[in-house]
Amino acid sequence: MADHRALLPAADLPPLEDVLADARVVALPMVTRFRGITVREALLTRGPRGWTEFSPFVEYGDEEAAAWLAAAIDFGWGEDAEPLRDSVRVNATVPAVAADDVASVLARFPGCGTAKVKVAEPGQRLADDVARVAAVREVLGAEGRIRVDANGLWNVDEAEHAIHSFAPYDLEYVEQPCGSVEELAEVRRRVKYMGIPIAADESVRKASDPLAVARANAADVLILKAQPLGGIRAALEIIRLAGLPVVMSSAIDTSVGLAMGAMLAASVPHLDYDCGLGTAALLGADVTREPLTPVAGAIPVRRVEVDEALLDEHAADADRRDWWFGRVERCYSHLTASVSQGL
Structure with a gap:
């Protein structure tokens, strides 16, 4: 950690x-x-x-x-931290729902042109994942950006096969396809010719050495969450040392925790990707009358007043x-x- x-x-x-x-x-x-x-x-x-x-x-x-x-x-x-921007663009988050339910999920993220799609759900098949991704592409259109997140649940061969299956839908990146740094590096090597970046999440936030991924050239993008990494200052130090593009994400926080993530994202000089901080839209209730749900594809950078x-x-x-x-x-x-x- x-x-x-x-x-x-x-x-x-x-x-x-x-x-x-x-x-x-x-x-x-x-x-x-x-x-x-x-x-x-x-x-x-x-x-x-x-x-x-x-x-x-x-x-x-x-x-x-x-x-x-x-x-x-x-x-x-x-x-x-000193914020460099007053709002942060965010992605929609699509749980492992049936393809028919994708449109209703995306409707909860108004203005979001990027979607992170959960895949490799235990009990589901690759065909379910492909159908879900295809449904997201249909809703977002050709200009939308799609990233998938396997939470490290594939082995290397499964990851390679799945990435090939998703290729027609033009992925922005694949997040944590496998569990270990060594596996990530091997997947990255195998699919590099396809031009699909590999992102690391669990291999950063759950690792004893969060910089091991960067040193091993095992990922193109780092997914960072403020809470698991020890806070904004700790995460900013990882960003400085890693030297890789980053995406700030949430751990299904309340709007209070999302405010922490937004402040982290606002403090990063170069923020090239939409962030996974719109997840208040997945909650049926919150702790504030003004939750940090996406508006026009972004959330504001501010502290939250709890009700x-x-x-x-x-x-x-x-x-x-x-x-x-x-x-x-x-x-x-x-x-x-x-x-x-x-x-």
């Missing part, structure tokens, strides 16, 4: 009681099943800079989730609240232990 430890010295860590003082846990319904979930849980808290979010997926261990807490603290208590009534309406039950508070406490211990060991 990102070296959040070096970016959060002990003196910069607020007391744990401050982190939890205003903390609220919400359970937000999804419009469409995504990543196997139908309800997105998140812990929101408030620092001197405003509301911030801690929402690692529930299956992540505490060590990995600690980077997400570092990001929340950085956004709530740290110094703001207390919405926090109450979508509050998680007491057991889930206690589970999230306990998780914060354990992750905070990871941060303080790492700092004290000088790691």
Whole structure:
């Protein structure tokens, strides 16, 4: 994971009681099943800079989730980055839905000329993926841009075969076709003649060394998420060292977390691709009356004002609240232990 430890010295860590003082846990319904979930849980808290979010997926261990807490603290208590733009163009996100449902999904992303399409869903076939991509191309037209995301679920041969199957639909890039850096490098070598770039996501945000992909020439584009990488400052350092084009994306955050991602995207000098930060459109509810949903294909760069009534309406039950508070406490211990060991 990102070296959040070096970016959060002990003196910069607020007391744990401050982190939890205003903390609220919400359970937000999804419009469409995504990543196997139908309800997105998140812990929101408030620092001197405003509301911030801690929402690692529930299956992540505490060590990995600690980077997400570092990001929340950085956004709530740290110094703001200097934005270079006041809005960020975003892509539509198409879950692994049936081809007939593609048009209704894309309608939730007004003005978006780029779509990221989930593929390699367990239980589905390549033919389902091809039909979904074909439906997206039909809706977007010839000028639309399509990227597919396999979440590392293919082996090298499967990835090569799938990319050939998608080629008639003019892909912008293929995101994380395989799990390992070595596999990504091999896929990239095999399909380079086709002119289809390879992008890395999990191989950056879930890696002990997020720069290994760049050093191995295993990807053409890096997909970066602010929360898993330890926050805006940590992600900006990865961008500086990697020297590759980047796409900022979300982890199905609430609008509070999306604000963090938008601020990261707004701080990057060269932003050549639409970002995956329009995912509030996949939520059936949010924590603000002014969610960061796409308008004319973009979202604004601003902090979000949380609505207390919405926090109450979508509050998680007491057991889930206690589970999230306990998780914060354990992750905070990871941060303080790492700092004290000088790691």
